[in-house]
Amino acid sequence: MEQRRFHHLLQGFALLILIGECQARFVVEKNSLTVTSPEKIKGTRDSAIGNFGVPQYGGSMAGAVVYPKENKKACKSFDELGISFKSKPGSLPTFVLIDRGDCFFALKVWNVQSAGASAVLVADDIEEPLITMDTPEEYRSSAKYIENITIPSALIEKTFGDTLKEAISGGDMVNVNLDWREAVPHPDDRVEYELWTNSNDECGVKCDILMGFVKDFKGAAQCKSQCINHGRYCAPDPEQDFSRGYDGKDVVTENLRQLCVFRVANESHRPWVWWDYVTDFLIRCPMKAKKYNKECADGVIKSLGLDGKKIETCMGDPDADRDNPVLKEEQDAQVGKGSRGDVTILPTLVVNDHQYRGKLAKSAVLKAICAGFEETTEPAICLTGDLETNECLENNGGCWQDKAANLTACRDTFRGRVCECPLVNDVQFKGDGYSHCEPGGPGRCKINNGGCWHESQHGIAYSACLDRGDVKCKCPQGFKGDGVNSCLDVDECKEKQACQCPECSCKNTWGSYECTCSGDLLYIRDHDTCISKSRSEVRSAWAAMWVILIGLAMAGGGAYLVYKYRLRAWFRSKCMESSGLISKPHYGILLPNACLFFMQSYMDSEIRAIMAQYMPLDGQSEVPSRVSNDNHA
Incomplete structure (x- = not known):
């Protein structure tokens, strides 16, 4: 079975000097913004994704829009004004609408985030096509709050912003939905991404962010990668001073070296080693320590077991008066085709041929890459707790x-x-x-009694939940109610549902009743009646006696039948054999007395039968005689 691939195009190095010779084409990455209420302004608009914070790539977010009455440009801290945008329990998250101008986009978003908002909408102050909000490069002091921005932000057009402000000022509840599900294409189970980086570590806040990202993202990239490279990168003089330190040539040379490190590592089927080289080079060969040179780079290459000669062959002669095939290929790759646009913001990540907008951090970038997979085809790394939004x-x-x-x-x-x-x-x-x-379904009553009424008293529990059938909640016998919110005990005694016999005495209990009889009477619940305890005892005794008598009679009858039909015939045959009446082999010894008694009984019965023909005997009625008196004995 083919394994799902976490496929990405790894890094590109943009030669900005060459790009500057032609007209650059910048594409603004957008997401969908839908107004769900009020009815009069319902509809869907485009918004430009901010190039900082954490956009919810692959997902969506609903919220209620508020427009502050003061500090509308959010250039000051809202905490100092005692303003909070935290949403109340059970209500939608708060989206804050602010105006453009007077301070950096990132600072506006940071101030709103600090006040508890979940997202920021910046309304443009002029009529123009949407632009991308980016972070300031020249102020190192901004690094702290830029790194800590975690909420998404978007720029909206001036006319749309005016429409939202008018609705809010009119007292309408304005609810919107920010949707990033189509911000990154997700056609299949593969994702291709390009990381456009910079070997310069002295370009301010963005270089610091880049270095941190490369170090942090290395593990995730090495874990699931089969990487190929189709990009290029270049930077101006690091110190912006051509009279001292390193110049742009040094940066281009190191960029070229890193491209060739990737190519050689990829040819040896170890593309992840590029991440090791870049990480180690940033640590061991910084410009501040004056180690940003070939000697330090060769040491890193050797420590990683890479073939240095192959890398130098790949790099060629940087001083030769001809095109460098590696850099030429990178130059072509930097010019965006289709909907991607040119790489003009550095560092830039391209996912499925769309430029990533947002914070360059491991979880944020992985979220964007994972959003590029067709749903249900995401690799395991996309389903870990690290990427959960914690909403x-x-x-x-x-x-x-x-x-x-x-x-x-x-x-x-x-x-x-x-x-x-x-x-x-x-x-x-x-x-x-x-x-x-x-x-x-079955088993539903095991979970919180299926949402039905349940109660226990004195160690006895009742539930109205039913596991089957259309009726899900029904009060049990002895109770009445809707079965969901309540079931009330039925007083069987008061409502004459039990103990109706004259001798009965009824007492209601929770969920049932108790019925007793007066005197020595016994209550029979099934028949709702009372009977005498003594009568029942006598009847029970007579029943036992009849059972014994019937058993004895059956045993006696069985013994008589055995005697009559089996033993009597056997005794007679044995006695006749012993008396010589018949001739038959003997198989036993017949006792003389028993045989005598049997023969005597047999003779008596025969004689009595003969005599009965001529004269009545004791116990026998007289019958007419048909013989002469000479025959009487």
Whole structure:
């Protein structure tokens, strides 16, 4: 079976000097913004993704828009003004609409994030096509807050911003949905990405961010990569001073070397070694230490077991008066085709031929790359906890939850939180996931009694939950109610549902009743009647006696039948044999007395039969005589 590949184009090095000779074409990466209320301004618009923060690539986010009454350009801290944008429990996240101007985009977003907002919309102050909000390069002091921006931001057109402001000032509840699901194409189970980097480590905040990203992302890239390179990169003089230090030629040479390191490593089927080389070179050969040179690079190459001669052959002669095939290929790759645009912001990541916009951090970049996979084809690294958005931690993500049973419909994914009714102990909850979830099917009563009424008193528990059938909640016998919110005890005694016999005395209990009889009477629940305890005892004794008598009679009858038909014939034959009446071999010894007794009985019966023909005997009625008196004895 073919394994799913985490395929990416690794790094490109842009020769900005060459790009500057032609007209650059910059493409603004956009996401969809849909107004869901009020009805009069419903619709979908484009917004430009900010090149910082963490856009929710592959997912979407719903929120309520607010427009501050003061500090509308967000150039000051909202904390100092006592303003908070934190959403209340159970309500949508807060999106803050601010105006462009007076300070950097990144600072605006940082101030809004610090006040508790979940996203920022910046309204342009002039009518123009959308542009990409980027971070400042010249101020190192901005590095701290830029690195800590974690919420998404987007620039919207001036007319659209005015429409939102007008609706909010009119008292309307403005709800919007930011959608990044189509910001990165995801046609199949492969993702190609290009990382345009810079070997210069003295270009300010962005170089620091780049160095940190390369170090942090190395493990993820090496874990799932089969890398090829189709890019190039160059930078101006590092110190912006041609009279001292390193110049652009040194940077171009090292960029070329790093390209060839990748090519040689890739040819040896070890493309991940490029990450090791770049990481080690940044640590061991920095410009600050005056080690940004060939000698230091050769030491790193040797320590990684790479073929230095192959790398030098790949690099060629940087002083030769002809095109360098490697750099020429990178120059061609930098010119964007189709919807990608040229690489003009550095560093830049390209995912599925679309430029990434956002914070250059491991989790943010992995989220964008994972969003490029067709759904359900994402590799395992995309499903780890590192990429979860953690939206469920606040207000349960706006999803359904049952705090008593510790159940929730909120599930964090790299595409954002999803409200889906959970599967618990093989019981699937059903509902919209936002306001309603209930268990269904067999076993549903094991989970919080299936959402039905249940109660226990004095160690006795009752539940209205049914595991089968259309009726899910029904009060048990002895109770009445809707089965969901309540079941009330039925007073069987008061409602004359039990103990109706004259001798009965009824006492109601929770869920049942107790019925007793007066005197020595015994209550029979099935017949709702009382009977005498003594009568029942006598009847029981007579029943036992009859059982014994019947048993004895049956045993006696059986013994008589055995005697009559088997033993009597046997005794008679034996006695006749012993008396010589018949001739037959003997198989035993017949006792003389027993045989005598039997023969005597036999003779008596025969004589009595003969005499009975002529005269009545004792116990026999007289019959007419048909013989003469001479025949009487």
